[in-house]
Amino acid sequence: MSLYRPPRTQSSEITPREVYLSRRSFMAGTAAGLAFAASGTALAAPLAATPSAYKVADKLTPKQDVTTYNNFYEFGVNKSDPAANSGDFKPTPWAIEVGGLVAKPQVIDLEKIMTEIPMEERVYRMRCVETWSMVIPWIGFPLSALLDRVEPLGSAKYVAFETVVRPAEMPGQSGFFQPLNWPYVEGLRLDEARHPLTILATGLYGETLPNQNGAPIRLVVPWKYGFKGVKSIVKITLTEKEPPTTWKNSGPSEYGFYANVNPAVDHPRWSQATERRIGEGDGLFGGRRVDTLPFNGYADEVAGLYAGMDLKKFY
Amino acid sequence: MALPALPARLKPASVWALYALGLMPGLYAFYLGIYGGLGADPVREFEHLLGTWALRFLCAGLVITPIRDLLSVNLIAYRRALGLIAFYYVLAHFTVYLTLDRGLILTSILGDILKRPYIMLGMVGLLILIPLALTSNRWSIRRLGSRWNSLHKLAYPLLLAALLHYVLSLKSITLEPAIYIAVVTVLLGYRLVRPKLMERRRARRVTATR
Numbered sequence: 448m449s450l451y452r453p454p455r456t457q458s459s460e461i462t463p464r465e466v467y468l469s470r471r472s473f474m475a476g477t478a479a480g481l482a483f484a485a486s487g488t489a490l491a492a493p494l495a496a497t498p499s500a501y502k503v504a505d506k507l508t509p510k511q512d513v514t515t516y517n518n519f520y521e522f523g524v525n526k527s528d529p530a531a532n533s534g535d536f537k538p539t540p541w542a543i544e545v546g547g548l549v550a551k552p553q554v555i556d557l558e559k560i561m562t563e564i565p566m567e568e569r570v571y572r573m574r575c576v577e578t579w580s581m582v583i584p585w586i587g588f589p590l591s592a593l594l595d596r597v598e599p600l601g602s603a604k605y606v607a608f609e610t611v612v613r614p615a616e617m618p619g620q621s622g623f624f625q626p627l628n629w630p631y632v633e634g635l636r637l638d639e640a641r642h643p644l645t646i647l648a649t650g651l652y653g654e655t656l657p658n659q660n661g662a663p664i665r666l667v668v669p670w671k672y673g674f675k676g677v678k679s680i681v682k683i684t685l686t687e688k689e690p691p692t693t694w695k696n697s698g699p700s701e702y703g704f705y706a707n708v709n710p711a712v713d714h715p716r717w718s719q720a721t722e723r724r725i726g727e728g729d730g731l732f733g734g735r736r737v738d739t740l741p742f743n744g745y746a747d748e749v750a751g752l753y754a755g756m757d758l759k760k761f762y
Numbered sequence: 763m764a765l766p767a768l769p770a771r772l773k774p775a776s777v778w779a780l781y782a783l784g785l786m787p788g789l790y791a792f793y794l795g796i797y798g799g800l801g802a803d804p805v806r807e808f809e810h811l812l813g814t815w816a817l818r819f820l821c822a823g824l825v826i827t828p829i830r831d832l833l834s835v836n837l838i839a840y841r842r843a844l845g846l847i848a849f850y851y852v853l854a855h856f857t858v859y860l861t862l863d864r865g866l867i868l869t870s871i872l873g874d875i876l877k878r879p880y881i882m883l884g885m886v887g888l889l890i891l892i893p894l895a896l897t898s899n900r901w902s903i904r905r906l907g908s909r910w911n912s913l914h915k916l917a918y919p920l921l922l923a924a925l926l927h928y929v930l931s932l933k934s935i936t937l938e939p940a941i942y943i944a945v946v947t948v949l950l951g952y953r954l955v956r957p958k959l960m961e962r963r964r965a966r967r968v969t970a971t972r
């Protein structure tokens with residue numbers, strides 16, 4: 448199993464890209480053909496991006512699995528629910544309110560910012576706290592690029608994120624027995640937020656984000672458990688204090704603010720020492736468990752952020 | 763409101779039909795699993811399906827008595843089959859956990875069992891089920907006499923352990939577990955009020971015949 452390596456790979460080496468590039472042009476035709484039928488609703492549209500050297504060499508998880516198996520409780524609690532129930536969600540137009548301890552608070556129009564900041568493709572590992580994992584070719588841009596625009600004040604220590612609340616379009620946000628309080632909120636320390644690995648993703652597999660994966664824009668922090676990756680972001684606030692986060696609120700003994708992938712710190716229900724790679728092999732017998740790496744394999748890049756911290760305490 | 767009873771000669775066949783029908787969902791899931799029809803994480807899906815069907819059949823086994831008491835429908839002939847089907851599902855569930863899920867890595871499995879309350883409760887369920895399954899035959903009933911009844915009262919803590927195992931395995935309580943919690947509460951709660959209920963009934967019958 449290969450470790451994450453800091454950028455040095457030639458972009459031309461990103462082999463799987465050609466494979467789905469041809470798929471992309473096919474999809475482009477399809478998407479154009481369907482565009483009339485679906486005003487406002489996201490149909491994955493081609494999204495151009497320059498390949499980035501931030502990529503792991505692991506085999507990509509098939510797109511089919513990436514887009515049909517994930518947690519997005521706003522659309523239901525089962526992992527097939529997001530794909531099944533997100534058809535009514537309208538990710539365009541989209542604006543993100545960025546404020547708090549910043550010199551230039553502003554409402555950012557997503558379409559506009561996507562033309563102004565270059566989009567990159569990054570192949571990252573994704574490790575869910577439920578002990579499964581994927582390898583996903585995201586498209587997006589560093590969160591730091593957005594933070595630079597609003598100019599955080601010296602007093603800002605944390606960044607808080609908020610998912611949209613739209614019960615009419617997100618069936619999981621209405622009805623009895625809602626598992627979480629809405630909006631879904633997440634947060635990062637400012638230095639984590641500014642780390643070059645931290646991106647806001649607007650696409651995957653060469654296309655705009657499907658609704659079920661957090662359209663139109665979501666956070667991706669590859670060295671943390673997946674639940675840190677807040678989806679469909681409408682609000683970003685710079686704060687001085689550690690902001691509340693959804694899963695920590697729901698179970699403080701089980702989920703922490705940091706949520707760094709750590710094989711040495713178990714979840715009360717799951718040993719985090721190993722993980723099951725989704726989409727490897729066909730059916731029941733092809734799968735394999737692999738060892739989970741500290742910081743999900745990104746230790747060389749990010750371990751320094753936590754120097755001197757007791758990671759068993761700050762889990 | 764007695765249902766038209768099945769002719770006695772068809773009873774054994776109907777019990778076998780119940781076995782066949784009851785094991786069908788598990789076999790079908792296995793078939794789907796082999797041919798890639800269980801989604802992105804087939805092992806977990808299969809494990810969950812087997813656990814869910816185990817819980818359903820445990821509940822079904824414990825619904826026979828209240829149905830007989832309250833609706834005068836006697837399905838007692840099917841209770842053993844329901845219990846044994848539940849047992850087979852738990853065995854399969856446990857086997858999948860040991861092999862496909864944990865890959866037979868014994869140190870990690872032992873650690874899991876000892877450290878995680880929900881796994882421990884599942885083990886309690888399995889350990890209770892073994893003597894119940896082994897004595898689910900006519901010979902044992904004859905041999906054990908009244909002790910058989912006492913032994914099989916373990917079905918109640920079994921159901922409770924199974925429910926807690928399930929609920930603690932979840933990240934959050936949603937509608938589906940809430941339904942199982944309600945069903946199990948009713949099934950076990952009924953056992954608490956049943957002695958009084960039966961006594962009242964008997965008393966009424968006695969006065970009626972007097």
Ligand code: HEM
Nearest residue numbers: 810813814816817852856859881884885887888924928931
């Ligand atoms: C009376 C016996 C048992 C019953 C009725 C039972 C039932 C269940 C049910 C209903 C689930 C949840 C399925 C879902 O979430 O859809 C489950 C999950 C699970 N059970 Fe059991 N189970 C039993 C015994 C065991 C035993 C003995 C073990 C292993 C030692 C075990 C290991 C597991 C595991 C690993 C999960 C999955 C948890 C996860 O995915 O996070 N179970 N079981």
